[in-house]
Amino acid sequence: MKPVVNIKTPFLTVDGIINIQDDKGNFTGVVLIERKYPPIGLALPGGFVDYGETVEEAVIREMKEETGLDVIILRQFHVYSDPARDPRQHTVSVVFECVARGTPQGQDDAKKAIVVPYKEIPFEKLVFDHKKILIDYLHNKNAIFK
Amino acid sequence: MKPVVNIKTPFLTVDGIINIQDDKGNFTGVVLIERKYPPIGLALPGGFVDYGETVEEAVIREMKEETGLDVIILRQFHVYSDPARDPRQHTVSVVFECVARGTPQGQDDAKKAIVVPYKEIPFEKLVFDHKKILIDYLHNKNAIFK
Numbered sequence: 301m302k303p304v305v306n307i308k309t310p311f312l313t314v315d316g317i318i319n320i321q322d323d324k325g326n327f328t329g330v331v332l333i334e335r336k337y338p339p340i341g342l343a344l345p346g347g348f349v350d351y352g353e354t355v356e357e358a359v360i361r362e363m364k365e366e367t368g369l370d371v372i373i374l375r376q377f378h379v380y381s382d383p384a385r386d387p388r389q390h391t392v393s394v395v396f397e398c399v400a401r402g403t404p405q406g407q408d409d410a411k412k413a414i415v416v417p418y419k420e421i422p423f424e425k426l427v428f429d430h431k432k433i434l435i436d437y438l439h440n441k442n443a444i445f446k
Numbered sequence: 447m448k449p450v451v452n453i454k455t456p457f458l459t460v461d462g463i464i465n466i467q468d469d470k471g472n473f474t475g476v477v478l479i480e481r482k483y484p485p486i487g488l489a490l491p492g493g494f495v496d497y498g499e500t501v502e503e504a505v506i507r508e509m510k511e512e513t514g515l516d517v518i519i520l521r522q523f524h525v526y527s528d529p530a531r532d533p534r535q536h537t538v539s540v541v542f543e544c545v546a547r548g549t550p551q552g553q554d555d556a557k558k559a560i561v562v563p564y565k566e567i568p569f570e571k572l573v574f575d576h577k578k579i580l581i582d583y584l585h586n587k588n589a590i591f592k
Contacts, residue, residue: 301484301485301533301534302534303534303535304457304494304534304535307457307494308496308497309457309458309459309494309495309496309497310458310495310497310498310499311450311453311455312455312456312458312538313455338447339447348450348453348455349455349456349527349538350454350455351454351455351456351529351536352456352529352536353456353527353529354527354528354529355525355527355538356527376524376525378522379501379522379525379540381495381499381500381501381502382500383497383498383499383500387447388447388448388449388450389449389450390497390498392458392495392501394525394540
């Protein structure tokens with residue numbers, strides 16, 4: 301069977317909403333990164349899916365690369381595909397809800413990684429459509445993440 | 447901001463699980479198409495997402511092109527991304543749960559479109575990973591579709 305050629309589809313990415321649990325079993329907040337490259341600002345960690353890789357493999361790899369964390373995937377949360385969501389090109393992102401323990405370290409495309417309690421998310425500093433994603437998530441989220 | 451170049455991500459597609467409701471308000475089954483091109487067999491209707499198009503726009507367009515139906519999206523169901531799911535190339539599919547009224551007509555890449563009651567789905571004739579998708583869906587599905 302020959303491949304379908306000459307097709308241009310959007311670029312595929314993943315983003316992770318990482319809920320951090322501390323040593324005492326309390327959820328302390330969500331991981332945000334300070335971006336090293338434009339658009340400059342805060343964002344959920346994420347990146348491009350490689351050809352030949354599943355979206356689950358991609359999110360585990362990207363979370364490790366950008367934050368040093370070994371995340372556990374809880375579920376696929378939602379797919380965001382507005383062509384205007386990334387100013388550089390049309391990217392479609394599969395957003396995952398994840399959990400992890402430990403302290404994130406900003407690496408790779410992330411200058412810094414921080415853990416922010418849900419009630420203190422600086423929405424005005426979020427780039428791309430990550431404000432929308434986090435608002436959708438907070439409306440939808442399981443009550444265990446207080 | 448310059449676009450990120452030289453990146454190869456998987457091809458993005460959408461598939462629709464269309465629940466058909468008849469004139470009396472009864473759900474009669476799910477739409478399957480008989481494929482015109484290899485791999486030959488039965489499949490959920492679906493197709494490639496255009497660059498610049500949302501996944502929601504893509505699924506409404508593709509369902510219309512392949513079945514003639516104007517579908518209503520109920521929700522994003524799940525993203526399937528196993529590199530082996532399509533024998534031609536790596537495609538990642540966002541699968542939607544939809545509803546529609548009317549009789550599907552096979553068009554475009556579909557030789558024929560049929561409505562199959564859930565208990566009569568011929569799983570052995572489904573191509574790609576559509577058997578897995580429909581089994582996942584039936585395990586997960588809302589009880590209103592009997």
